[in-house]
Amino acid sequence: MFNCYVRSYKFTMVLMNPVISKLTGKLVVLASSSPRRLEILTNVGLRFEVVPSWFKETLDKRLFETPHEYAVENAKLKALEVAKRMPYKHLKTPDIVIGADTVVTVDGLILEKPVDKQDAYRMLSRLSGKEHSVFTGVAIILCHEKKDGEINYQVIDFYEETKVKFANLSDDLLWEYINSGEPMDKAGGYGIQALGGMLVEYVHGDFLNVVGFPLNHFCKKLGVIFSPPNTLGLSPQGSLTPNGSQTRPVETASSVASSPSATQAYNSVLDSEGQHSPSASPVHKVKQGESAVGGRDAPQTLVSSLSKCSENGEVKHLDNSGLMAPGATNKGTKWTQNANHSEKDDCIEGMRKMTELIDGFKASKALFTASELHVFDMLRSSKTGELQVEDVAREIKASVKGTERLLEACVSLGLLQRKGKEYTNSELSRRFLLSDASYSLQGYIQHCNEMVWPLFSYLESAVKEGTNQHEKAFGKTSDNLFQDTYYSRNEVKLRFMKAMHSIAIVSSRDVAMAFDLSQYTTACDLGGCTGAMAYEFVKVHPGLSVTVFDLPEVIEMSDHFRPHDADNRVSFVAGDFFKDELPKADIYILARILHDWSDEKVHILLSKISKACSSGGCVLVSEIFLDEDRTGPGRGLLQALSMTEGIQRSASEYSFLLKSQGFTTTHVKHTHNILDAMLCVKEGLGNQ
Numbered sequence: 001m002f003n004c005y006v007r008s009y010k011f012t013m014v015l016m017n018p019v020i021s022k023l024t025g026k027l028v029v030l031a032s033s034s035p036r037r038l039e040i041l042t043n044v045g046l047r048f049e050v051v052p053s054w055f056k057e058t059l060d061k062r063l064f065e066t067p068h069e070y071a072v073e074n075a076k077l078k079a080l081e082v083a084k085r086m087p088y089k090h091l092k093t094p095d096i097v098i099g100a101d102t103v104v105t106v107d108g109l110i111l112e113k114p115v116d117k118q119d120a121y122r123m124l125s126r127l128s129g130k131e132h133s134v135f136t137g138v139a140i141i142l143c144h145e146k147k148d149g150e151i152n153y154q155v156i157d158f159y160e161e162t163k164v165k166f167a168n169l170s171d172d173l174l175w176e177y178i179n180s181g182e183p184m185d186k187a188g189g190y191g192i193q194a195l196g197g198m199l200v201e202y203v204h205g206d207f208l209n210v211v212g213f214p215l216n217h218f219c220k221k222l223g224v225i226f227s228p229p230n231t232l233g234l235s236p237q238g239s240l241t242p243n244g245s246q247t248r249p250v251e252t253a254s255s256v257a258s259s260p261s262a263t264q265a266y267n268s269v270l271d272s273e274g275q276h277s278p279s280a281s282p283v284h285k286v287k288q289g290e291s292a293v294g295g296r297d298a299p300q301t302l303v304s305s306l307s308k309c310s311e312n313g314e315v316k317h318l319d320n321s322g323l324m325a326p327g328a329t330n331k332g333t334k335w336t337q338n339a340n341h342s343e344k345d346d347c348i349e350g351m352r353k354m355t356e357l358i359d360g361f362k363a364s365k366a367l368f369t370a371s372e373l374h375v376f377d378m379l380r381s382s383k384t385g386e387l388q389v390e391d392v393a394r395e396i397k398a399s400v401k402g403t404e405r406l407l408e409a410c411v412s413l414g415l416l417q418r419k420g421k422e423y424t425n426s427e428l429s430r431r432f433l434l435s436d437a438s439y440s441l442q443g444y445i446q447h448c449n450e451m452v453w454p455l456f457s458y459l460e461s462a463v464k465e466g467t468n469q470h471e472k473a474f475g476k477t478s479d480n481l482f483q484d485t486y487y488s489r490n491e492v493k494l495r496f497m498k499a500m501h502s503i504a505i506v507s508s509r510d511v512a513m514a515f516d517l518s519q520y521t522t523a524c525d526l527g528g529c530t531g532a533m534a535y536e537f538v539k540v541h542p543g544l545s546v547t548v549f550d551l552p553e554v555i556e557m558s559d560h561f562r563p564h565d566a567d568n569r570v571s572f573v574a575g576d577f578f579k580d581e582l583p584k585a586d587i588y589i590l591a592r593i594l595h596d597w598s599d600e601k602v603h604i605l606l607s608k609i610s611k612a613c614s615s616g617g618c619v620l621v622s623e624i625f626l627d628e629d630r631t632g633p634g635r636g637l638l639q640a641l642s643m644t645e646g647i648q649r650s651a652s653e654y655s656f657l658l659k660s661q662g663f664t665t666t667h668v669k670h671t672h673n674i675l676d677a678m679l680c681v682k683e684g685l686g687n688q
């Protein structure tokens with residue numbers, strides 16, 4: 001299943017990185033569902049679709065001379081699988097497919113993703129106190145459709161190495177880190193961009209390479225591919241011709257990958273359903289007696305020759321033969337921001353960031369408007385799924401000129417695609433913007449447009465007065481946000497509930513899966529609204545029954561959101577959690593509840609929970625956890641700007657509040673989805 005990643009909420013920008021802008025108008029596909037790669041590429045303004053590869057990572061590592069060859073081969077096969085599947089399964093041919101694979105190597109071993117906690121412990125203790133290498137192999141596949149319909153696949157690949165040194169790590173720290181859940185989907189068992197950063201003493205080389213994608217090297221490579229025609233151009237047949245001399249075999253749809261091992265692997269990678277199945281054994285010995293870092297004996301590939309011509313005299317990366325010298329990558333360059341950035345690059349980067357900030361509201365409003373006018377649903381419901389401007393304008397009862405501007409803006413934002421005069425929904429809008437999509441964000445978009453947008457137009461007053469601006473924005477005061485504002489009219493209430501529902505649908509699975517709850521049988525989802533979170537909890541935990549507890553106004557409308565396959569282990573109880581008796585339960589779920597209230601109100605609620613909590617019980621808090629230094633994530637801090645009496649808090653601030661009511665935090669999970677989660681057990685009664 002597509003791993004929904006919404007923490008990167010930034011909208012696309014107007015001024016783009018000049019290299020990235022070369023890809024404008026091209027169908028670019030990222031053959032990876034890694035949220036980290038997605039975020040890195042999104043942040044530089046690349047418009048792309050995500051089509052996770054079904055390639056099974058089962059290559060025999062012993063066949064590879066060096067770890068980077070292995071990573072590059074994996075990247076290539078992942079990308080090729082997607083490039084070849086899309087024309088048949090998605091009925092469209094991408095222009096460019098990007099694949100990547102990251103491995104960590106230490107003591108001659110390749111470490112991939114841990115399969116369980118013990119495996120994570122083995123990996124992390126091996127890394128403790130030592131320097132290791134992180135290699136990311138990247139493949140860029142250029143797809144050229146020939147006149148006869150056959151497709152040429154052209155492969156450009158490269159890799160980047162970064163050295164990372166871990167501090168000496170105590171077992172306690174390692175287990176605390178492992179129990180946070182973070183290591184499980186990361187090569188080498190750590191994520192440098194989050195909690196794992198605490199383990200790191202230094203980084204030599206490209207930091208983003210360790211996160212999962214060597215952006216700087218990638219941009220250079222794009223520059224070589226698309227920029228200087230005299231240095232490296234695409235021939236009419238689509239062959240890459242660096243300086244007219246170096247070419248790489250061009251693949252056709254009927255031929256497969258370029259090396260025997262790749263061909264063999266590719267033919268065996270897909271099972272009958274074409275499903276991805278992860279490698280079973282993450283730790284493998286690489287060939288002994290060779291440098292674990294790219295050796296001089298490594299076969300010369302287009303990569304190395306491209307590196308030579310593209311990196312314009314940056315010989316520190318290359319030896320005379322154009323091959324990566326062992327251990328040479330960025331050696332001695334302590335990471336600051338980006339070691340290779342010139343002042344001009346910094347200026348362009350700064351301008352990009354500034355225009356993104358300045359124009360962000362235009363992107364939001366264009367999305368809200370297209371959504372409000374049902375553009376996405378309407379395009380889908382047309383016979384062919386595509387329409388011209390005039391047809392859309394007629395359907396939405398709008399001017400042709402205005403509609404054209406809106407559709408063009410949506411194309412630039414990656415929400416629509418245009419081929420000739422025909423507009424269609426992009427993968428992104430099919431997934432998130434159709435009203436009946438499983439991950440539809442329509443409800444949340446409507447809430448933002450009707451409720452949050454007006455509040456933000458009074459932000460200056462909100463800052464000056466330090467209070468919410470409901471009176472100015474909606475003509476009435478709001479002492480109790482829910483009763484006075486959200487539930488004052490049925491129409492507004494339904495809209496609010498739809499907004500809560502849509503966010504719960506995209507985030508609830510990660511929250512439900514965050515912890516092992518197998519020892520508990522009953523839960524109460526306080527402020528559980530439509531029950532979306534509760535239905536996911538019972539799906540994930542077969543032994544659990546959940547009572548959704550919410551205000552009577554909400555409970556009376558919960559039937560609107562009842563799933564067709566509703567599980568009868570979910571029940572609904574109406575009440576006020578500040579005044580009424582709480583249902584008895586082993587676990588109290590508080591999802592997006594505590595941030596709405598002052599510390600004083602939180603204490604009242606938590607003390608009621610503490611009294612109701614069965615022995616051995618716990619509280620599961622799910623919120624956006626602010627970084628401990630309150631410098632991010634932006635999503636939480638921006639939301640705070642329009643909040644009433646609520647406070648956005650960090651995990652330790654929530655822990656502190658819970659501690660004062662007798663709950664000890666045992667686990668914190670940063671899910672990389674919208675909501676994080678923590679588990680707090682009633683003192684004196686351990687849970688695991």
Ligand SMILES: C[S@@+](CC[C@H](N)C(=O)[O-])C[C@H]1O[C@@H](n2cnc3c(N)ncnc32)[C@H](O)[C@@H]1O
Pocket residue numbers: 482500501503504526527528529530533549550551554575576577578590591592593596
């Ligand atoms: C921000 S929503 C979160 C909904 C849900 N937990 C989720 O994560 O999707 C807050 C919920 O708390 C409920 N709520 C607010 N005050 C309440 C009270 N005094 N008693 C019970 N529920 C309340 C609201 O009705 C609403 O459903």
